[in-house]
Amino acid sequence: MMVATHMQGKQVNDKIFAASGAANRAIAQLGREKVVNATLGSIYDEQERLACLPVVEEMFRALDMSEIVNYAPVAGLPDFIAAAQKATFAGCRPDGYIDGVATSGGSGALHNAIWNYSESGDAVLTHDWFWSPYRIMTVEPNRRLETFRFFTGDNRFDSRSFAEKVHLLLNQQESLLVILNTPAHNPTGYSLSDSEWDSVIDILRQTAKTGKRLTLMVDIAYIDYAGEKNASRKxxxxxxxxxxxxxxxxxxxxxxxxxxxxQRTGAIIALSSQKEVIDEFCTAMQITGRSTWSNINRGCMRLLADIYRDKELVARADREREELYQLIRRRANKLVGEAEQCSLNILPYFAGFFITVPARDPDRACALLNQENIFCVPLAKGVRIAVCAVPEHKIPGVAAKVARAIEQAGGSQ
Ligand SMILES: Cc1ncc(COP(=O)(O)O)c(C=O)c1O
Incomplete structure (x- = not known):
């Protein structure tokens, strides 16, 4: 064994890539038309080709070679950071001090938040349905992931469980990082309502009276597929x-x-009522960035900056994305409709790439689905169906087969 002691015995267990590998083997054997590949979190068009916004392709191909090969500042190109802020907030920029630092996608932003806003050994809090890499992202730097119950019995945000968990953890530690993935949450498609946000903010305000440090990381990976631009950012x-x-x-x-x-391009954006907090944030993020990946993909940063320099280009990107959004909507509506007909108990879906069904034995349910050439991702407590990747004509019948597989595998919890 050559790895350092802290890495010994650790295993890679990425069920998402394992499930997609199985789907690809089935496709190679049987042909694409016979297989429903609902595993990967990228948008595929109705011909099952990976979708790319045409304006993005055009502008990326037109980039000057020096913009592709050159280094970038560790903090990111300044006009990229400005563009990332515009893309994040649109017409809903809150008041306060705001700045951003380039990161290796949203994953890099999460990594930097965990490293800089939680203490070694402490808990980081998220909902009990969550994108599985949150676990390894917290455990790797010697934190642990704690969860609160995401949904009440009637499928709304469980603010009581959230408050209880925040209080419990702050009785044990001096600061707390909370990660909330909304709108169009992965894996359920849930979006917190305005009043649910009010309760989250109220809980944060009340808890802040203890004087302890609270950081809320909002993972907005899917915000552009959550509905009208400003409504989903309100x-x-x-x-x-x-x-x-x-x-x-x-x-x-x-x-x-x-x-x-x-292309691994993103940013961590911070908002505080205090300028010093934002200055400190920029310093910390640059140190972590420098010591982790140095600097971020310059070509892709330039691309976003170029799009945001021209209102017409932003409008074009919005129009092209809207088509993808509608594509996902049509597929999801069909699946949700069929789920209702066959009493398949899906988690509350509003928008986004995935629909999830609770299951007692998700691995077994997915294995049974594989026998029908349907490939989904087994989560800890459910089966995830990536509607972003399945063409509309393959949706009919999927809900009934998922219902049957879950039933055969011991039911839905
Ligand atoms: C919930 C969630 N957050 C963050 C990410 C990070 O994506 P990336 O690192 O590609 O920006 C993903 C990607 O699948 C995701 O599903």
């Missing part, structure tokens, strides 16, 4: 005027909104 204005010991972070990513998954 909650952001509620963050104005928070106490000095409450910091709000956003994980901005070009992966989904600009279909540039592999």
């Amino acid at each position: 909650f952001m204005t509620k963050f104005s005027g928070l106490p000095a010991n409450v910091l709000i972070l956003f994980a901005f990513s070009m992966s989904k909104g600009f279909t540039m998954y592999g």
Whole structure:
């Protein structure tokens, strides 16, 4: 064994990539038409080709070679950071001090938040349905992931469980980082309502009276597929005027909104009522960035900056993305409709790439679905169906087969 002691015995267990590998083997054997590949979190068009916004492709190909090969500042190109802020907030910029630092996608933003806003050994809090890499992202730097119950019995945000968990953890530690993935949450498609946001903010305000440090990281990876631009960002204005010991972070990513998954470009954006908190944030983020990946993909940063220099280009990107959004909507509506008909108990879906069904034995349910050439991702407590990747004509019948597989595998919890 050659790895250092802290890495010994650790295993890679990425069920998402394992499930997509199985789907690809089935496709190679049987042909694409016979297989439903609902595993990967990228948008595929109706011909099952990976979708890319045409304006993004055009501008990326037109980039000057020096913009592709050159280094960039560790903090990111300044006009990229300005563009990332515009893309994050649109017409809903909260009042306060705001700045951003480039990161390796939304993942990099999450990594930097965990490293800089939680203490070694402490808990980081998120909802009990969550994007599985949150776990390894917290455990790797010697934190642990704690969860609160996301949904009440009637499928609304469980603010009571959230408050209880915040209080419990703050009885044990001096600061707390909370990660909330909304709107168009992965894996359920849930979006917190305005009143649910009010209760989250109220809980943060009340808790801040203890004087302990609270950081809320809002993972907005799917915000561009959550509905009308400003309606899905309205909650952001509620963050104005928070106490000095409450910091709000956003994980901005070009992966989904600009279909540039592999270019690894994003930013961590911070909002505080205190200028010193933002200055300190910029310093900390640059140190972590420098010591982790040095600097970020210059070509992709230039691309976003160029789009945001021209209102027409922003409008074009919005129009092209709207088509992808409608594509996902049509597929999701069909699946949700069929789920209702066959009493398949899906988690509350509003928008986004995935629909999830609770299951007692998700691995077994997915294995049974594989026998029908349907490939989904087994989560800890459910089966995730990536509607972003399945063409509309393959949706009919999927809900009934999922219902049957879950039933055969012991039911839905
Ligand atoms: C919930 C969630 N957050 C963050 C990300 C990070 O994406 P990236 O690092 O590609 O920006 C993803 C990607 O799948 C995601 O599903």
